[in-house]
Amino acid sequence: xxxxxxxxxxxxxxxxxxxxxxxxxxxxxxxxxxxxxxxxxxxxxxxxxxxxxxxxxxxxxxxxxxxxxxxxxxxxxxxxxxxxxxxxxxxxxxxxxxxxxxxxxxxxxxxxxxxxxxxxxxxxxxxxxxxxxxxxxxxxxxxxxxxxxxxxxxxxxxxxxxxxxxxxxxxxxxxxxxxxxxxxxxxxxxxxxxxxxxxxxxxxxxxxxxxxxxxxxxxxxxxxxxxxxxxxx
Amino acid sequence: xxxxxxxxxxxxxxxxxxxxxxxxxxxxxxxxxxxxxxxxxxxxxxxxxxxxxxxxxxxxxxxxxxxxxxxxxxxxxxxxxxxxxxxxxxxxxxxxxxxxxxxxxxxxxxxxxxxxxxxxxxxxxxxxxxxxxxxxxxxxxxxxxxxxxxxxxxxxxxxxxxxxxxxxxxxxxxxxxxxxxxxxxxxxxxxxxxxxxxxxxxxxxxxxxxxxxxxxxxxxxxxxxxxxxxxxx
DNA sequence: CAACAGGCTTGATAATCATCAATTGCACCC
DNA sequence: GGGTGCAATTGATGATTATCAAGCCTGTTG
Numbered sequence: 001x002x003x004x005x006x007x008x009x010x011x012x013x014x015x016x017x018x019x020x021x022x023x024x025x026x027x028x029x030x031x032x033x034x035x036x037x038x039x040x041x042x043x044x045x046x047x048x049x050x051x052x053x054x055x056x057x058x059x060x061x062x063x064x065x066x067x068x069x070x071x072x073x074x075x076x077x078x079x080x081x082x083x084x085x086x087x088x089x090x091x092x093x094x095x096x097x098x099x100x101x102x103x104x105x106x107x108x109x110x111x112x113x114x115x116x117x118x119x120x121x122x123x124x125x126x127x128x129x130x131x132x133x134x135x136x137x138x139x140x141x142x143x144x145x146x147x148x149x150x151x152x153x154x155x156x157x158x159x160x161x162x163x164x165x166x167x168x169x170x171x172x173x174x175x176x177x178x179x180x181x182x183x184x185x186x187x188x189x190x191x192x193x194x195x196x197x198x199x200x201x202x203x204x205x206x207x208x209x210x211x212x213x214x215x216x217x218x219x220x221x222x223x224x225x226x227x228x229x230x231x232x233x
Numbered sequence: 234x235x236x237x238x239x240x241x242x243x244x245x246x247x248x249x250x251x252x253x254x255x256x257x258x259x260x261x262x263x264x265x266x267x268x269x270x271x272x273x274x275x276x277x278x279x280x281x282x283x284x285x286x287x288x289x290x291x292x293x294x295x296x297x298x299x300x301x302x303x304x305x306x307x308x309x310x311x312x313x314x315x316x317x318x319x320x321x322x323x324x325x326x327x328x329x330x331x332x333x334x335x336x337x338x339x340x341x342x343x344x345x346x347x348x349x350x351x352x353x354x355x356x357x358x359x360x361x362x363x364x365x366x367x368x369x370x371x372x373x374x375x376x377x378x379x380x381x382x383x384x385x386x387x388x389x390x391x392x393x394x395x396x397x398x399x400x401x402x403x404x405x406x407x408x409x410x411x412x413x414x415x416x417x418x419x420x421x422x423x424x425x426x427x428x429x430x431x432x433x434x435x436x437x438x439x440x441x442x443x444x445x446x447x448x449x450x451x452x453x454x455x456x457x458x459x460x461x462x463x464x465x466x
Numbered sequence: 467c468a469a470c471a472g473g474c475t476t477g478a479t480a481a482t483c484a485t486c487a488a489t490t491g492c493a494c495c496c
Numbered sequence: 497g498g499g500t501g502c503a504a505t506t507g508a509t510g511a512t513t514a515t516c517a518a519g520c521c522t523g524t525t526g
Binding site for chain 1: 277278296297298299301302303305316317318320321323324326327349350353356357359360361363364365366367368370371372373374375377378379380417455457458459460
């Protein structure tokens with residue numbers, strides 16, 4: 001592992017406070033691995049072998065049931081995932097696959113749990129991380145239960161624009177079918193919902209999206225700090 | 234606070250391991266309060282004053298947006314709620330109200346955070362609790378995104394029956410409108426979905442529900458350990 | 467260049483779900 | 497008993513969403 005990667009990871013809130021010795025333990029036991037795009041990393045129902053950290057690339061967390069499938073989150077660098085399963089030593093509730101070629105740090109679950117048991121600072125950081133994740137899923141559940149499809153899309157566009165710098169113009173980072181799944185709709189309906197907004201307040205050309213009437217978009221999205229902050233994806 | 238209440242709370246996984254001295258600190262600082270039914274306990278958007286423990290009665294967690302409202306969880310004794318907000322000292326994402334007359338232990342948030350910072354055993358227990366909650370919300374999100382209304386209802390009936398002893402016959406603990414909201418549907422559609430199942434595999438009379446053809450109900454619900462365990466409500 | 471594949475769009479139709487309105491049923495109260 | 501109030505049901509209708517089936521566009525490849 002290159003020193004700059006180590007620093008990137010060290011900078012994560014989850015690791016930044018812990019004693020150097022423990023951090024070294026984690027890193028020494030870990031593998032930094034390259035994966036091509038569209039590779040399944042973990043499968044729901046299995047027991048966790050590693051705590052994963054996306055160092056580069058994008059990873060999709062998704063779940064399947066009865067032939068249906070739904071995106072739950074898209075992880076971009078530098079972020080950990082499946083922390084809860086590792087800590088609990090319980091089966092994954094989500095599968096994960098790379099969306100792009102990716103470099104991923106894999107910390108053996110056993111090591112992570114061991115350090116967690118030894119280093120109080122790390123343990124505290126795990127609490128923060130879990131609490132933040134918990135709140136983020138609650139937000140997403142509210143998003144799903146309280147908004148219609150167009151509203152979710154409008155809110156997502158506003159959030160994506162804000163992440164991209166708030167210029168009112170940005171490019172989709174992923175396939176539309178992936179975004180559709182994340183938003184809880186079919187690709188067909190994402191198309192139609194984009195068309196609806198395009199008649200009103202945005203211009204959508206391929207993956208480029210421009211907000212032309214932010215006020216109208218806001219009226220549809222009704223952004224809400226209790227739903228839209230700490231955004232997923 | 235009566236000693237038997239203290240024991241009930243002490244028995245919770247969140248508190249059972251911690252040193253007696255710290256537990257006493259928590260309890261000494263706490264109020265045990267009675268509330269009538271249908272009282273708002275906390276309001277989304279506000280900052281947490283207390284960690285709540287439902288000692289008796291039922292509490293509904295819900296969220297509102299744009300005039301719509303949706304149940305997120307129903308808390309029955311003995312369980313804590315809004316732990317994540319207290320630990321993070323961040324605004325509530327959900328409101329809470331009593332569904333029945335209730336007795337609730339209110340531990341000052343400040344005290345809870347203080348003990349959390351001092352007692353490593355308590356901190357570990359908080360991690361477990363948060364991880365479990367996180368996973369439970371992920372399950373609920375999957376339930377919402379991957380199942381239709383009837384399917385959610387069928388799965389909920391199976392889970393409710395299991396909680397009640399698996400006899401195939403149980404009584405709804407709450408209003409149908411509350412259950413509808415929890416299941417992510419309107420009261421009207423809960424009625425219709427119940428009617429659908431009643432033609433097939435259940436008998437529903439008022440609040441009494443009997444499963445007459447479990448195999449058919451299972452075929453509709455398609456119970457899934459990665460969705461239906463660690464059930465909400 | 468022509469052919470092909472894949473992502474995306476569009477249209478037609480059906481399933482699912484919400485809304486509005488009316489009615490029923492039941493508990494509670496005078 | 498006769499209201500009254502509220503939850504629950506039922507019906508009618510419309511909105512939302514999914515599914516199936518073409519078609520379009522673009523980049524790739526032979």
